[in-house]
């Protein structure tokens with residue numbers, strides 16, 4: 464694989480919270496224009512990995528290059544410039560609860576793209592419709608809508624600026640299967656039509672198969688398997704096998720035992 | 726040895742917290758003066774701090790003025806100096822009581838609200854979301870609040886000065902039998918611009934401190950509802966103590982002149 468084709472290169476990434484070593488020397492390449500799905504058990508550091516890439520958390524050590532540019536330790540205006548290329552859906556949606564839904568979806572358009580309120584509102588409503596909300600919902604507030612709908616507004620906020628790189632933290636968790644299918648196709652079309660690179664965390668293997676070009680599995684702070692989505696059924700990897708079959712037997716038994724004791 | 730170590734630890738953590746607060750304040754102030762600005766957010770805070778605090782501040786001022794008239798009358802009547810009541814009322818209100826009491830009332834109202842709002846935004850990752858949308862949380866959340874506090878508390882205190890003096894007038898004229906025009910004349914006679922001005926300077930500093938404490942404790946809150954709860958308490962308690970401490974410092978600075 465040529466260097467130019469890699470959009471995000473992560474090398475030796477480590478992150479601990481006190482004695483809790485969440486990521487240990489993690490390496491991962493995300494190719495330009497691909498949709499990579501990250502799977503792994505709860506609490507293995509998937510969200511922490513995303514937050515390190517977008518600069519919410521600072522790694523203890525290691526390197527993260529976005530389009531060839533080192534981003535670890537970059538703050539202030541340079542970080543804002545990098546973040547303009549990114550869009551992120553948070554696991555808990557993280558909508559601004561003092562703003563109506565349309566202003567949430569339009570936030571990036573108005574802040575980093577300097578779009579006027581009226582134009583941004585029109586565009587935001589288009590995106591809200593794409594995620595299954597109506598124009599009448601646009602003036603409601605995040606606390607007035609269900610968690611699933613909040614997640615969809617978070618998705619609209621992430622994609623509204625049409626960023627180069629998209630991060631989705633469990634986009635379909637808490638969303639009904641029909642809407643989940645719509646969300647999945649939306650993610651696929653973002654990647655296809657915008658030529659964006661997408662990194663999606665999910666627990667839903669159906670959804671992983673629909674949206675992923677490749678799949679990476681994280682366990683004990685490292686990537687234990689990366690491969691094409693077509694290969695996951697006969698990967699020959701014990702971790703993947705255990706995860707996709709939801710089996711108690713397998714190499715992740717230690718994790719299950721550890722969780723059971725908590 | 727254990728005791729010394731414990732004292733040392735407390736001292737070091739106090740210094741660390743002071744340093745962190747100073748850095749927080751420095752960054753926030755630097756964002757007040759650098760674009761982009763958020764006039765819409767500033768206006769919201771101005772209304773929140775200035776307009777909505779008026780009832781609380783006004784009630785505090787009117788009762789304080791009334792009590793002050795009665796109490797100073799009690800004292801001055803003992804050596805036949807009743808005519809000094811008007812002067813004492815206006816000086817106490819403008820120099821001291823209006824800024825301090827308004828500051829403490831607004832600390833309870835605004836400091837708590839700011840800490841709760843920003844703290845909730847912290848624990849629900851809304852502050853993280855701001856930075857992924859290329860928006861600086863200091864500029865977006867903290868700077869408008871600090872500026873609004875700095876500007877609006879003096880406005881509230883100016884209103885409180887007038888209402889407080891009016892409260893004293895009501896009691897003096899209707900209860901203590903002062904002649905209205907003489908009372909008003911006495912009020913103006915010994916009042917200097919500096920008396921009002923020093924009160925307004927205090928108010929500006931208090932307004933800044935209230936907003937700073939609210940934002941700081943909210944910004945660094947962690948955990949869930951409990952973390953936000955203790956951020957709120959800490960914001961009000963620390964703002965109140967700082968108001969009383971700075972009140973002394975500013976009074977002394979003006980006293981020397």
Ligand SMILES: Nc1ncnc2c1ncn2[C@@H]1O[C@H](COP(=O)(O)OP(=O)(O)OP(=O)(O)O)[C@@H](O)[C@H]1O
Pocket residue numbers: 480483485503504505506507508509510511512554
């Ligand atoms: N800000 C933080 N402070 C301390 N510990 C943290 C913090 N964020 C995450 N952790 C810890 O890091 C570990 C990984 O958390 P993370 O949220 O990345 O899990 P995850 O893989 O996303 O799980 P899930 O699938 O349940 O979302 C957990 O043990 C968590 O307690």
Ligand SMILES: [Mg+2]
Pocket residue numbers: 509510511554632
């Ligand atoms: Mg997670």
